[in-house]
Amino acid sequence: MAHDIRVVTEQELRSVIGLDRAVTDVVEKAFSALAGEGVVMPPILSMALHEANGEVDVKTAYLPGFDGFAIKVSPGFFDNPKLGLPSLNGLMILFSAKTGLVQSLFLDNGYLTDLRTAAAGGVAARHFAPEEIATAGVIGTGVQARLQMQAAHLERPFERLLVWGRDPGKAAHCAADLGEKLGIAVETISEPGKLVEQCQLVVTTTPAREPIITHDMLHPGLHITAMGSDQAGKNEIAPRVLAACDLYVADRLSQCELVGELAAAKAAGLEPFATAELGAVVAGRAQGRQSNRDITLCDLTGTGAQDTAIASHVAQLLAGSPTGTVITT
């Protein structure tokens, strides 16, 4: 029996979806589902291609309450810039959760991943940031530095933003972009410690392998979202920070133990401390921030659940639209 598959390019996707609270809502729904019954989220399939300085990750998750499930393939080939190509590429495939038939192919080159990753930061800000944020800060100056601050600002409309990056030129560029995008005062700052000191909400977005945020920087009423670490060996947050927080939240504990900030803390023998999964807090099954003076940390490593969420959301946005190329098979 023939059926139609919609193939949608990155450019077409950019014309129909951007970062907004609807994206955060659907990602929040995915985290809630992840805390419930009937979820299936296998470990990430990961393949390193050493000869090409490349790697490929495959993520997926089946979530009750979603009509489809996504399989996402994310290649990262780090010599590509020498060839004038981006390092990151990839696609998402949306399948019917009822029949397994391919419904859509999103040739997004990582665009949907960028959105769903930022939206997870939005969910973290929604549930863990203090109600009043005077100043937010971002560590890092890349795509996620920008998107994370946009997602956070949708939840907590702060009026002042600080940016720190190793490269002052990139930090200045990022600050200018965010000032324009958010219409607020954005400044660069010379040291991460000075940034944290002034902020109630901090997001770290770097591929650091040595901690940038240390426990001496902590102060009451601080929330940190760490989203840079997604591989063994990456580490933005010093182990003692996890132990010093009132609450450490993982997007998925089993994954954060391997590739998140929790890995270094475990290696340092700093367990046990108060932990929860993001989905459990979203679903009301675990406690989040208890007071405006709490110090909280949310560790985001990226889940297949978010991919299923955003792919399903895009498919709904596209329903009935002529966007993309329809292939009958």
Add this chain to the structure above:
Amino acid sequence: MAHDIRVVTEQELRSVIGLDRAVTDVVEKAFSALAGEGVVMPPILSMALHEANGEVDVKTAYLPGFDGFAIKVSPGFFDNPKLGLPSLNGLMILFSAKTGLVQSLFLDNGYLTDLRTAAAGGVAARHFAPEEIATAGVIGTGVQARLQMQAAHLERPFERLLVWGRDPGKAAHCAADLGEKLGIAVETISEPGKLVEQCQLVVTTTPAREPIITHDMLHPGLHITAMGSDQAGKNEIAPRVLAACDLYVADRLSQCELVGELAAAKAAGLEPFATAELGAVVAGRAQGRQSNRDITLCDLTGTGAQDTAIASHVAQLLAGSPTGTVITT
């Protein structure tokens, strides 16, 4: 930088590729690469969707000597026939092994899997079947029963073929199809034991969970290829057969221990016995059949290496052809 992705449907694929010795050759090359240095073949990513009576497997492999690598997604949704849909679907994605860019999307609904699976049987026949096959036999009556016999016949042009299946009507239909396809005498037979007794080459192609071939059926000069078992719990060959053979060959030992005939033999405590990997024999690194009287068994569970092989082969066949839909992204 924009690049082109070719999207090819099952129907288009069927117009350009069928089962021939070139397919067996490229799959043989993949097995040879699998025995060498630099291969990366992660464990299968598998997700069961119990609510929908479905499952999804993702396989991949990087093989030195191939310009691309495939990621294959195989959904199996076993209530689909009630909806008038096939149980098996899926697609293969071919990536550049140099840049990770998507090159082709083969919306094959399992057709390329059928071919590469049969071709592995062809490789097994090429390397393990006695030189002279008077009579071949197939256990099972489905798509693979037909394709396995075609692949074997390309390697060993036997003149007589026996078919056994639980359902005599399906067996008769399969025999008629194979008689027409191969232009030889094909008969059904009432019992598996009688089939094995008369054959020098037997291929088992069933989803059996209780052994069909038992050690009392063995005779000198027999080769068996067992390709039906690809999941824990499936079992076509009694454990004692593995121990009684002169040589047991796995497509991948680590995988056959989990989902192949080797699993039951291990569970029965029947190790150690003479084992080899198919690729090692193909590459001349391990010994195959030693005499016309040897009894050999080849256990095929399906590898990502075969997917990379056939996807690369199809891409070569399509190079410069207008087949498919080109999407610029």
